[in-house]
Amino acid sequence: MSSSILLIEDEPQMRSNMRTVLELEGYQVQAVSNGRLGIEALRKEKPDLVLCDVMMPELDGYxxxxxxxxxxxxxxxxxxxxxxKGEKSDIRTGMNSGADDYLVKPVGIRDLIEAIESRLRRKREQVANAVPALPSFDSPLPLESLGLTPKEAEVLLxxxxxxxxxxxxxxxxxxxATVKKHMERIxxxxxxxxxxxAALIAIETLTRA
Incomplete structure (x- = not known):
């Protein structure tokens, strides 16, 4: 069965083009024009993934x-x-908000599909491995109990x-390079x-915290 995607994009031509591209790739796509309609769609049916613009009327992506x-x-x-919105500060804000990925327009079709498949694959692996769904990512402090320094715990988080x-x-x-060095020590x-x-150990630790 093909994966379902909720596309939230306020620009009509972009919304139409992306829906066509995704459907040609075999996804089931529901496309809406703003965040409020996106939330209504989420209440009615749970998609496998949400692809969302940031700047929109009524309710933005954040x-x-x-x-x-x-x-x-x-x-x-x-x-x-x-x-x-492709500045580093924008990307940092988006990722800190809890997004799984942040793609900057214009994005190539292959890059878009690879990002979608990567997130869907990770979700399937979590389900298959029975990884707890709701660990707390509020603080890296519990990870210090694994013998990590505060900075290493933050990286692992x-x-x-x-x-x-x-x-x-x-x-x-x-x-x-600094993150890579921290990761080697972790x-x-x-x-x-x-x-x-390492991620599985972290998730188990954060779930128990």
Whole structure:
């Protein structure tokens, strides 16, 4: 069965073009023109993923994401921002708001599909591995109990949410090489071979906290 996507985009031509592209890729697409209609659609049917613009009338993308993350029935739906706001500060704000990804327009079709498939695949893996759905990502402090420094705990907190080294560097305002070095030490301290295993340990720890 094909995955379902809720597309929230206020610009008519962009909305139409993206819907066509996604449907040609085999997705079931529901497209709406603003955040308020997006929330109404979410109440009626739970999509597999939400693709949302930031700047919209009535309710912007940040408002949509905040409402989604505040409700148990939608808190775990993968959410991707798609916007023309491409400054580093915009990206950092979007990711800090709880988005799973942040794509800047114009985005290539392959890049868009790869981002969507990556988030859908991660969600399927979480379900298959019975990863707890609602760990608390409010604070990195519980991760220090794993023997990590405060900075290492902060890095692992973002890695556990599926962020790459590059994304984590943006969020923390540091160099990607610095994040990579922290990640090497985290793997050594946790005695695991890859970031996926480290993320699972982090999620289990944050769920118990």
């Amino acid at each position: 408002g949509v994401l905040a409402l989604m993350r505040s409700r148990a029935e939608t808190v775990d739906i993968p959410f991707i921002f798609l916007t023309a 973002w890695i556990a949410q599926g962020k790459s080294n590059a994304e984590t560097a943006i969020l923390l305002g540091s160099a990607e 793997l050594q301290k946790l005695d695991v071979e890859n970031r996926g295993a």
